[in-house]
Amino acid sequence: IQLTQSPSFLSASVGDRVAITCRASQGISSYLAWYQQKPGKAPKVLIYDASTLQTGVPSRFSGSGSGTEFTLTISSLQPEDFATYYCQQLSSYPITFGGGTKVEI
Amino acid sequence: EVQVVESGGGLVQPGGSLRLSCAASGFTFSSYAMSWVRQAPGKGLEWVSGISGGGSSTYYADSVKGRFTIVRDNSRDTLYLQMNSLSAEDTAVYYCAKNSWIAVAPIYVPSDYWGQGTLVTVSS
Numbered sequence: 001i002q003l004t005q006s007p008s009f010l011s012a013s014v015g016d017r018v019a020i021t022c023r024a025s026q027g028i029s030s031y032l033a034w035y036q037q038k039p040g041k042a043p044k045v046l047i048y049d050a051s052t053l054q055t056g057v058p059s060r061f062s063g064s065g066s067g068t069e070f071t072l073t074i075s076s077l078q079p080e081d082f083a084t085y086y087c088q089q090l091s092s093y094p095i096t097f098g099g100g101t102k103v104e105i
Numbered sequence: 106e107v108q109v110v111e112s113g114g115g116l117v118q119p120g121g122s123l124r125l126s127c128a129a130s131g132f133t134f135s136s137y138a139m140s141w142v143r144q145a146p147g148k149g150l151e152w153v154s155g156i157s158g159g160g161s162s163t164y165y166a167d168s169v170k171g172r173f174t175i176v177r178d179n180s181r182d183t184l185y186l187q188m189n190s191l192s193a194e195d196t197a198v199y200y201c202a203k204n205s206w207i208a209v210a211p212i213y214v215p216s217d218y219w220g221q222g223t224l225v226t227v228s229s
Contacts, residue, residue: 031212031213033215035150035215037150042200042219042220042221042222043142043150043200043216043219044219045205045215045216045217048205048214048215054205054215054217086149086150088150088152088215090211090212090213090214090215091212091213092212093155093164093212094152094164094165094166094167095140095152095155095164095211095212096152097149097150097151097152098149099149100149100150
């Protein structure tokens with residue numbers, strides 16, 4: 001299953017509302033997770049089951065969608081949110097990731 | 106405190122082999138499926154392989170099937186990735202990752218704890 005993220009690159013300012021889209025090449029129900037990765041660090045899970053917030057993740061992050069189209073939304077971008085975001089499908093093997101979206105100032 | 110720590114990376118010649126290790130602590134290792142994920146320099150994430158908690162079921166990306174083998178030693182709380190017939194395309198940081206909750210296999214379940222990664226460089 002291929003995952004296509006858009007945009008690949010996003011320029012935004014602190015306080016902006018941003019949305020990242022992930023499209024699956026076939027239906028994956030709600031078996032989608034979102035990760036944040038900062039340079040030189042391991043990924044960190046933000047959202048799983050498409051819309052469930054991982055414990056400890058700020059509520060400004062939210063996820064929506066099912067089937068083939070999903071969205072990660074950051075309601076008010078904070079300085080620590082500048083990073084690369086990846087979606088991951090967990091519906092079938094092989095598990096796959098989207099190409100990533102880099103969020104920069 | 107949950108920890109997973111990878112080791113075993115390094116420089117290897119094309120066609121060579123390497124075994125990565127992932128030492129786990131702070132959780133009941135045998136209850137959790139585990140995965141290996143890699144990231145080539147400047148590139149995105151690629152899931153490589155996964156294994157059930159008991160070790161009887163294994164799963165691979167098409168790019169490594171037949172060359173890589175994932176195994177675990179639950180008596181030592183350690184996960185391994187045996188990599189054979191390596192090529193330049195296998196150059197990457199390799200991460201070990203733990204399933205977020207107890208399940209039979211890595212499917213359906215995200216990874217909540219990741220190691221710091223170990224760099225594998227395939228070059229002559």
